[in-house]
Amino acid sequence: QSEINKANRNILSHPEYYTHSCGYDSLSLRRFRFCPGCVDEGLLTFAVHDEGCKQWPGSGTGHRHCFCWHCTKKWGTDCSHSVNCNDPGLQQVRRCSDGSGSEKLEIGFVDAQAYIAWIRTGENCPDTIFENSRILGL
Numbered sequence: 001q002s003e004i005n006k007a008n009r010n011i012l013s014h015p016e017y018y019t020h021s022c023g024y025d026s027l028s029l030r031r032f033r034f035c036p037g038c039v040d041e042g043l044l045t046f047a048v049h050d051e052g053c054k055q056w057p058g059s060g061t062g063h064r065h066c067f068c069w070h071c072t073k074k075w076g077t078d079c080s081h082s083v084n085c086n087d088p089g090l091q092q093v094r095r096c097s098d099g100s101g102s103e104k105l106e107i108g109f110v111d112a113q114a115y116i117a118w119i120r121t122g123e124n125c126p127d128t129i130f131e132n133s134r135i136l137g138l
Contacts, residue, residue, distance in 0.1 A: 001095070004105075007034070007046050008092050015090055015112045015119070024053035025081060027070050030112075034091050036072050037065030039105045044093060053081065072107075090115060092128045094135075106130055 010032060017028040029049055033056070038045035052058040054070040066075040071085035079085050089109040098104040108130035118125045118137070125137025 003044060004093050004095065007044055010046065011090055011092065012110070012115070015115050018049070022053055022069075023051065025070070027054055028087065029054065029069050030087070030090070033069060033072060034093055034107060035063065035065050036067055036107060037074070039093060039107050042105055044105065054079075054085075055081070087112075094128075094130070096130075108135070 011034070014031050016030075018031040020028045022029045031049060033047050033049070035043075035045040035047050047056060047063075049056060049069050054068050055075050056067055056069045057063050060066050060075070067073060068075055068079035068083075068085060070087050071079055071083075072088060072091070073079040073085065089112045092108050092110060093105055094108065095103045096106050108128040110128050111126045114124070114126035117123075127137050128135040
């Protein structure tokens with residue numbers, strides 16, 4: 001659990017976009033993401049984007065999963081350069097039941113603008129929205 005907490009804190013410590021116009025796609029991108037494919041496999045892979053387009057990895061090689069850095073969806077099937085996608089916010093990972101008596105990792109999202117406002121004012125901490133539930137902010 002401490003590894004998950006540390007990785008979540010790293011994501012939350014950089015809620016801003018590092019670029020407002022990435023190469024080719026001209027989209028705003030965050031510096032850090034979890035690889036959604038790895039999380040689905042139970043692995044906590046912390047990825048860094050430092051240049052290029054919204055496809056990660058940019059060459060499509062060097063990692064076993066390829067996803068859109070902007071919307072976090074699977075590259076080539078759910079997103080591509082021709083898709084005008086939306087950023088779901090800041091990722092957060094938790095352990096939860098897989099419905100079969102074991103645990104799995106799950107990604108949820110925090111509204112980044114609401115989170116930045118909460119940092120500034122201390123009011124209305126945003127919720128983390130997971131696929132089938134919501135964890136209320138403080």
